[in-house]
Amino acid sequence: MDAARGKQMDVGEIGLDRSHLPAHDAGAFDARTLFAHPERAFELEIGSGKGTFLVQQAVLQPETNFLGIEWTAEFWRYAADRVRRNELSNVRLLHTDATEFFRFWLPDGIARVIHLYFSDPWPKMRHHKRRVIQDESLRHFHRVLADGGELRIVTDHLELWKWYEEHAARNSHLFAVHPFVSPDSAKAGEVVGTNFERKFAREGRPFMAMTLARLPVPSASRSSCEQSTGRPRSAPPDPSSP
Numbered sequence: 081m082d083a084a085r086g087k088q089m090d091v092g093e094i095g096l097d098r099s100h101l102p103a104h105d106a107g108a109f110d111a112r113t114l115f116a117h118p119e120r121a122f123e124l125e126i127g128s129g130k131g132t133f134l135v136q137q138a139v140l141q142p143e144t145n146f147l148g149i150e151w152t153a154e155f156w157r158y159a160a161d162r163v164r165r166n167e168l169s170n171v172r173l174l175h176t177d178a179t180e181f182f183r184f185w186l187p188d189g190i191a192r193v194i195h196l197y198f199s200d201p202w203p204k205m206r207h208h209k210r211r212v213i214q215d216e217s218l219r220h221f222h223r224v225l226a227d228g229g230e231l232r233i234v235t236d237h238l239e240l241w242k243w244y245e246e247h248a249a250r251n252s253h254l255f256a257v258h259p260f261v262s263p264d265s266a267k268a269g270e271v272v273g274t275n276f277e278r279k280f281a282r283e284g285r286p287f288m289a290m291t292l293a294r295l296p297v298p299s300a301s302r303s304s305c306e307q308s309t310g311r312p313r314s315a316p317p318d319p320s321s322p
């Protein structure tokens with residue numbers, strides 16, 4: 081896995097790691113403050129890989145701040161270097177486990193969109209707990225999204241798609257399933273146009289996509305829901321062992 085092919089990578093001020101975050105028990109961390117214009121709309125991408133989606137879309141949405149989260153150091157470095165070279169001041173790349181970042185750091189109601197494209201399928205049953213989408217992570221995505229916010233998902237993996245559909249059905253009190261709308265940066269015939277999509281398209285794989293639109297929390301159940309998703313509860317795992 082040599083994303084950089086021997087090139088010297090410079091993450092500059094784009095690439096951030098856990099050392100840039102406050103202690104997990106220091107209270108919520110508003111990631112919008114990482115940007116020069118924190119008042120702008122905020123979107124997150126989980127598993128940014130080489131940063132293709134961010135580089136393509138951020139240039140078309142200069143008034144939106146994008147935070148990509150990537151736990152593989154090599155890809156994180158590659159993507160941050162790429163964003164720096166493209167001089168995109170509205171993108172940051174964080175090197176950490178995205179599910180832990182949502183659970184232990186992010187406050188309520190700050191994000192407009194969460195992007196999750198070609199997430200690792202973890203096909204073995206004993207590894208299913210490593211999949212990004214879980215009942216618990218959906219509760220945190222719902223909490224971190226603002227009113228009207230969306231979780232956008234694309235996969236090529238049929239069994240993972242079934243898992244997504246089951247989780248969406250079980251959490252229909254939190255999200256409504258809507259059709260996926262491709263971003264403006266997708267080329268003709270593409271769903272999103274990430275690196276993995278292009279690789280899988282050459283292999284002729286099918287793509288499945290959905291948008292999970294955040295539903296408002298009914299006022300009667302708001303306090304119990306907030307209690308069940310409150311943070312922090314316990315220490316996050318060691319950042320060096322994703």
Ligand SMILES: C[S@@+](CC[C@H](N)C(=O)[O-])C[C@H]1O[C@@H](n2cnc3c(N)ncnc32)[C@H](O)[C@@H]1O
Pocket residue numbers: 126127128129130132149150151152155176177178179197198199200212274275276277
């Ligand atoms: C199959 S790749 C897809 C990359 C990119 N989204 C694309 O479509 O080209 C999945 C990426 O998600 C990252 N990843 C998986 N689980 C993650 C997590 N919990 N937090 C952060 N990154 C994660 C992996 O390291 C990998 O780079």
